[in-house]
Amino acid sequence: MKIVMQVKLLPGSAYDADALAAPLRACNRAANRVSEVAFGTGKVRRDALQKETYYALKADFDLGAQPAVRTIKKVCDAYATLKGNIKAGHLSGKARRKAESKPIRFRQDAAQPYDDRILTWNLDQRTVSIWTVAGRIKRVPFVCSNEAMKLLASRKGESDLVMRDGAFFLIATIDVEEPPVYEPDGWLGVDLGIVNIATTSDGAVLAGRRLNRYRKRQRDLRRKLQAKQTKSAKRRLKAIRRREARHAANENHKIAKKLVTTAERTSRGIALEDLKGIRQRVTAQIDQRARLHSWAFAQLGAFVEYKAKRDGVPVVHVDPRNTSRQCSECRHTHRTNRVSQAWFACRSCGVVMNADLNGSRNIAQRADAVWQRGNVNCPSVAPTGT
Structure with a gap:
């Protein structure tokens, strides 16, 4: 790699x-x-x-x-x-x-x-x-x-x-030489979001409140300096540019390292949602658009993948459709199951849990099927010639 x-x-x-x-x-x-x-x-x-x-x-x-x-x-x-x-x-x-x-x-x-x-x-x-x-x-x-x-x-x-x-x-x-990827003993599902940057199927919640507050402060500061239009304000704008991006990248590095370390320690693989084109697919309210478009989904996924490759940890991407509406216990799927941003309540079996935790468990369950299909398509032993 x-x-x-x-x-x-x-x-x-x-x-x-x-x-x-x-x-x-x-x-x-x-x-x-x-x-x-x-x-x-x-x-x-x-x-x-x-x-x-x-x-x-x-x-x-x-x-x-x-x-x-x-x-x-x-x-x-x-x-x-x-x-x-x-x-x-x-x-x-x-x-x-x-x-x-x-x-x-x-x-x-x-x-x-x-x-x-x-x-x-x-x-x-x-x-x-x-x-x-x-x-x-x-x-x-x-x-x-x-x-x-x-x-x-x-x-x-x-x-x-x-x-x-x-x-x-x-x-x-x-x-750098890649170590061989081991056969996973289960999967660590990771649900990516804006309020909670990452929630794992183990129940670990990596909240994004601090990062979102930091970004809001930076936006307010930029708006204030841009309104002044003075030389000192322009110098200050130049000094602080890219600071938010560097801070977010550092947070993504720390989150990716924690996810890969957890998966490697438990001999599991990492399951992520395939979020390509999410900004085109998702319609956000006006007050949420800044948070959606400033969050580096692809960057965190790339960090997880390259850190996992260095340690031989398998990574798969699953279809994200209905992961927030499907019950991870009984598999019942309905849009009313997602009560709010934070809570999930199944209309069929009655289970109630954190919505992001439910989504991460659905992701983990889908990962095994994706991995098995990959193994079938990529045999480990090459056929011998006659």
């Missing part, structure tokens, strides 16, 4: 910081030129596009051989991603026509890929030597956690230089 690792660069002077920003500006201007050529000629494959633009990039943008090649490859990847999104149905109608009507544009400070010819890591000294338009900058310090340092020892391939709020980061992709 692939793990994305981020380290922070610490340029020693303002000159070094400007030198690190310069290749981002140059490469992204070059990428926009290449994108225009690709859009105009229809040549989006690397070999054909490189023949059209390689020498022009070196002459007009003062790029070396490897930065020019990496820039062309970045443009090819962007068009491949656009094609994949269209094919998968993620872009349709007006959005698709708009995306296909003009060349892909790159921001001035968009990330730029570096390979081992233009970026050298010295893990012992925790420094890097990196190409810039003004020449190589050597012995640029970086900081990261001790766990990240261990993983960086097995780093291979490209790393991306990123500038975010005036700070510079290198993002490396690391291949």
Whole structure:
């Protein structure tokens, strides 16, 4: 499996910081030129596009051989991603026509890929030597956690230089060997929600009240600062942007770690709802829309999946339909069973319990059928030839 690792660069002077920003500006201007050529000629494959633009990039943008090649490859990847999104149905109608009507544009400070010819890591000294338009900058310090340092020892391939709020980061992709997935002895069902971020079939409730209060404070603060329209208010807005996203990501990391640890300790798998497209399917009231659209369902699911892969914990996704209306005891399903957001009362057998707990138990029960179908479709022993 692939793990994305981020380290922070610490340029020693303002000159070094400007030198690190310069290749981002140059490469992204070059990428926009290449994108225009690709859009105009229809040549989006690397070999054909490189023949059209390689020498022009070196002459007009003062790029070396490897930065020019990496820039062309970045443009090819962007068009491949656009094609994949269209094919998968993620872009349709007006959005698709708009995306296909003009060349892909790159921001001035968009990330730029570096390979081992233009970026050298010295893990012992925790420094890097990196190409810039003004020449190589050597012995640029970086900081990261001790766990990240261990993983960086097995780093291979490209790393991306990123500038975010005036700070510079290198993002490396690391291949980690996956342990074999064990045969689960039951399932830990997880019901995801807004009031309660996650409720497990064991009865553990990971409430979202603190996070929702934090988000409300941030929204109120942004609204207040935006209304002032002063320079100091704009500086404050810039300082606090992304803070809410970082806080929510940290909460999701902690929740995912707790779920995976619980499942591994009890030799069970993790069952999640398949929530793809939930924002399009669910109709929320006006006062609930901000909470619905700011909650990172996909992020928490992705965190659970990659942490589970690292520990060999099986994960399945089940159909979420009627998990909140079906009784986990007698299987009776009716919309009136869900009395309120918090409570479930079965009209058939009379059982009363927390609504999220009932949903998580339904998810756990559906997981076994999903797992068995997967085992049937994926035999563990390959057939032998004659």
